[in-house]
Amino acid sequence: MISETKIAHFDSLRLDSGFELAPVQVAYETWGELNASRSNAILVVHAFSGDAHAAGISAETGQTGWWDNMIGPGKAFDTDKYFVICSNVLGGCRGTTGPSSINPATGAPWAMNFPVITIADMVRLQHMLIESLGIRRLLAISGGSMGGMQVLEWAVSFPDAVACAIPIATTARHSAQQIAFNEVGRQAIMADLDWLDGNYYGRTRPARGLAVARMVGHITYMSDDSMREKFGRRMRGRDEFGFDFSAEFEVESYLRYRGSQFVDRFDANSYLYITKAMDYFDLSLGRTLAAALQPATARFLVISFTSDWLYPSYQSLEIVRALRTLNRDVAYCELPSNYGHDAFLVDVAEQTDMVRGFLASTYREAAA
Amino acid sequence: MISETKIAHFDSLRLDSGFELAPVQVAYETWGELNASRSNAILVVHAFSGDAHAAGISAETGQTGWWDNMIGPGKAFDTDKYFVICSNVLGGCRGTTGPSSINPATGAPWAMNFPVITIADMVRLQHMLIESLGIRRLLAISGGSMGGMQVLEWAVSFPDAVACAIPIATTARHSAQQIAFNEVGRQAIMADLDWLDGNYYGRTRPARGLAVARMVGHITYMSDDSMREKFGRRMRGRDEFGFDFSAEFEVESYLRYRGSQFVDRFDANSYLYITKAMDYFDLSLGRTLAAALQPATARFLVISFTSDWLYPSYQSLEIVRALRTLNRDVAYCELPSNYGHDAFLVDVAEQTDMVRGFLASTYREAAA
Numbered sequence: 001m002i003s004e005t006k007i008a009h010f011d012s013l014r015l016d017s018g019f020e021l022a023p024v025q026v027a028y029e030t031w032g033e034l035n036a037s038r039s040n041a042i043l044v045v046h047a048f049s050g051d052a053h054a055a056g057i058s059a060e061t062g063q064t065g066w067w068d069n070m071i072g073p074g075k076a077f078d079t080d081k082y083f084v085i086c087s088n089v090l091g092g093c094r095g096t097t098g099p100s101s102i103n104p105a106t107g108a109p110w111a112m113n114f115p116v117i118t119i120a121d122m123v124r125l126q127h128m129l130i131e132s133l134g135i136r137r138l139l140a141i142s143g144g145s146m147g148g149m150q151v152l153e154w155a156v157s158f159p160d161a162v163a164c165a166i167p168i169a170t171t172a173r174h175s176a177q178q179i180a181f182n183e184v185g186r187q188a189i190m191a192d193l194d195w196l197d198g199n200y201y202g203r204t205r206p207a208r209g210l211a212v213a214r215m216v217g218h219i220t221y222m223s224d225d226s227m228r229e230k231f232g233r234r235m236r237g238r239d240e241f242g243f244d245f246s247a248e249f250e251v252e253s254y255l256r257y258r259g260s261q262f263v264d265r266f267d268a269n270s271y272l273y274i275t276k277a278m279d280y281f282d283l284s285l286g287r288t289l290a291a292a293l294q295p296a297t298a299r300f301l302v303i304s305f306t307s308d309w310l311y312p313s314y315q316s317l318e319i320v321r322a323l324r325t326l327n328r329d330v331a332y333c334e335l336p337s338n339y340g341h342d343a344f345l346v347d348v349a350e351q352t353d354m355v356r357g358f359l360a361s362t363y364r365e366a367a368a
Numbered sequence: 369m370i371s372e373t374k375i376a377h378f379d380s381l382r383l384d385s386g387f388e389l390a391p392v393q394v395a396y397e398t399w400g401e402l403n404a405s406r407s408n409a410i411l412v413v414h415a416f417s418g419d420a421h422a423a424g425i426s427a428e429t430g431q432t433g434w435w436d437n438m439i440g441p442g443k444a445f446d447t448d449k450y451f452v453i454c455s456n457v458l459g460g461c462r463g464t465t466g467p468s469s470i471n472p473a474t475g476a477p478w479a480m481n482f483p484v485i486t487i488a489d490m491v492r493l494q495h496m497l498i499e500s501l502g503i504r505r506l507l508a509i510s511g512g513s514m515g516g517m518q519v520l521e522w523a524v525s526f527p528d529a530v531a532c533a534i535p536i537a538t539t540a541r542h543s544a545q546q547i548a549f550n551e552v553g554r555q556a557i558m559a560d561l562d563w564l565d566g567n568y569y570g571r572t573r574p575a576r577g578l579a580v581a582r583m584v585g586h587i588t589y590m591s592d593d594s595m596r597e598k599f600g601r602r603m604r605g606r607d608e609f610g611f612d613f614s615a616e617f618e619v620e621s622y623l624r625y626r627g628s629q630f631v632d633r634f635d636a637n638s639y640l641y642i643t644k645a646m647d648y649f650d651l652s653l654g655r656t657l658a659a660a661l662q663p664a665t666a667r668f669l670v671i672s673f674t675s676d677w678l679y680p681s682y683q684s685l686e687i688v689r690a691l692r693t694l695n696r697d698v699a700y701c702e703l704p705s706n707y708g709h710d711a712f713l714v715d716v717a718e719q720t721d722m723v724r725g726f727l728a729s730t731y732r733e734a735a736a
Contacts, residue, residue: 016609016611017609017611019611112613115611116609116611116612116613173601174601175592175595175596175601176592176595176596176598176599176600176601176617176619177587177590177592177595177596179601179617179619179620180583180587180595180619180620180623181587183583183615183617183619183620183623183624184580184583184584184587184623186613187579187580187583187623187624187627188556188559188580190613191556191559191560191576191577191579191580192559193561208559209559211555211559212552212555212556212559212580215548215551215552215555216552216584219545219548219549219552222545224543224544224545224677224680227543227544227545227548228543228544228545230544231544232544233541233542233543233544233547233650241384241385241484241648243384243385243387243483243484244484245480245484245554245558245640245644247551249544249547249551249647251544251547251548251551252547252548252551255548255551255552255555256551256555259555272613276613279617280609282601309592309677312592
C-alpha cells in the first residue's frame, strides 16, 4: 500500500491567540475510498511527533506509517470499508504550516515569530481540510496521546461533524507532571547554544538539545517493566564495567540512538510549539469537565493502558465519568499492557478488536 | 545547633577500577558525643546531591542540614544519646575529593581524568574515616536513595562494623529506567558547549546543561499527586494564557528556579561521576541477591514509600525477601506518603518513630 502526501491550501486561519495566520497549508494522506453518501470518512489524528503518514509505505521516504498496524485492509480502521484521512498538525514540520515555514511578510522562516497555537487551532484547521474534501460528518475521529486531545476537542467544537470519537491514552487537561516533562524538553532545546533564539534555519541545528529532549520523552513513553524486559542491566558487547563514560548499558545506547535519529526528522521549534499546545490543553478551563463536554453528542470509546504512567488511566476515567454524568453513550476499557504509553502504537491486538466493533456498530446506526 | 565541617586526610584509596587515588580528603560533620565505649556512633550517608551538612545550622553557609528533621536532640537520630557522623561522598564537590579537586600530578583540577568510582569506593573511604575517628563498630548506618545503596554496601563489605542498617527508598541494583534518567542528565550536561569535555574550571560553567539535568531529577523526586497538589495548572500571577514561552505555569517556574539554584552549589562533573556510580551499583552482580547479602550480619530496617516511583517499593521488597531467605533480622515498612521519592527527606513523622524504636532496641541489645 503506497501512500502519497497531498497538500491542501487555505487563505488563513484565525487562532485562539487572536492571530490571523495566512496562508496555511496542510499535508495529508488518505487510504480507502469515500463512499457515495460520504458517510464512511474517519479522521485519524497523530500524537506529538507523528505526521500525516499514518499507514502504508510512503512514496517519498519508503517508511511504514506510524499506525500501519491499525489502518489498512481488514485492520481496525478497515480501508476496504472506510475512507481514512490523516493530516500533519498545525505547528508541525512535516508539510503543514509551522515555525519552519516561510513567513510571507519576511520571506524567511517564521521561527519564534510563529504564533503560539492550541489544540483547538489544530482542530479548526483539520475541520477546514475535511470540509474541503466534501465531508460534512466524520464517521469517526481517533488518536492517542495528543491525538486524543484533538479527538476530545473535535467532539466539543464540531459535535455535528462527529458520529463517534475514540480518544486513546489521553487526558482532558495536561497535569503538572505532564507540563513538567514538556518544559524540561523545551529547556533542553533552548539551552543549546545552536538554538539561537530559534533562528537556526540554514545554520547548525540545535541537535544536542533536541536529542536530550527526545531522550526524556522516550523514557516517559515506556514503562519501568518494559524497560526492564527490553534492556535490564545488559551491557553492550562486554561483561565488565569499562570505568568510562561511553554508552555501556544497552539502555544508554538506545536512548542516544533514538535521540540522534529524531534530530534528522523533527524541527526543534516545532517541538516547542507543539508541546506548548499540549500544555495549554484544558478542556474544562474553570468549568467542570461535564460542563465542558456538554456540547459533545458523539458516541465515545475511551481506551487507556494499565502501564501508561504518562497518561494514566485515571485521566481517561475522568473523561468517562463526565460523559456518564451527561448520560452520553460511552464505552471505556483499560487494556492490560506492559508497554507504557507506547502501548497505543505497539500493543494493538485488543485495541484492534474494540475499535473494529465500535466502528461497525456506529456505521450501522448511521446508515439506519 | 551550629555545625562545622571538618576535613580528614588520607594518603590514598584503592578503587574498584584498580586506580590508586592519592591523596584523598573527606569533609564530614558530627553531632552529639561519642561515649566511652565508642558504641553509640551512627553514620548517616547522603543521597545524590547531598553533602556532609546533614543537621544543624552550617557555620560556613548558615544553611539548615538536609536531614535536620531526623537528626538532633530528641529526634530520630537522637544526638542526646548518639554520636552522628555524615561525610560528603567520594566524587562529590562539597569538600571530599572529586573531579573538581586538584590532581597533584598536574596541579590542575582532575576534571574527566578523575577515575570512575563506585558505591563500594565511597563506602571504603567512609570506613577509613570511621576508623580514623577510633570507631570499630557503628551502632547504625542509614541513608535514603543513593544513601541506601551505601548502607547495603556497608552491611556486606564491613559486616563486623555495622550493628544495624537502615536503607530507605533505595534499591540493590539500578534498573534500566533509573539508569535512563541518569543518562539523560549526563547527556544534558555533555551537550552544553560550555562543558568543554569537563575542562570548564576557571571558565564559564555548563550551567544550562546542569540545570536541565536537575529539572529532570526534580520531576522524578516528586509524585504525580504531589505535583498536582503543589502546582496543579496554576499560572503565575495571571489567569489567561500569554501565548508566549515565558514560564507561565507555576510548575515551569519552579523547575527553572530549582535548576538554576542547583548550578550554584553543584559541580557538573560530580554529577557525571556520582550518577555513574549509582548506575554501576548492583549488589548481586550475577549472583542471587541472597548470595550477595550472605556476608551481612546486621539487623535491618528497610523503609519505602507508597508514592515513590523512582525507587518503587518492589525494589525494597527484593532486599527484604533476600534477607528473609537468609533468616536475617529484618523489619520492613512501606510508609504511606504522597511526596514521591522526596518522602524520605520531608515526610518523616512515621519514619522518625520507626527509626527511633529500631535504634533503641539495637542499642539495648548491643549493651546487653
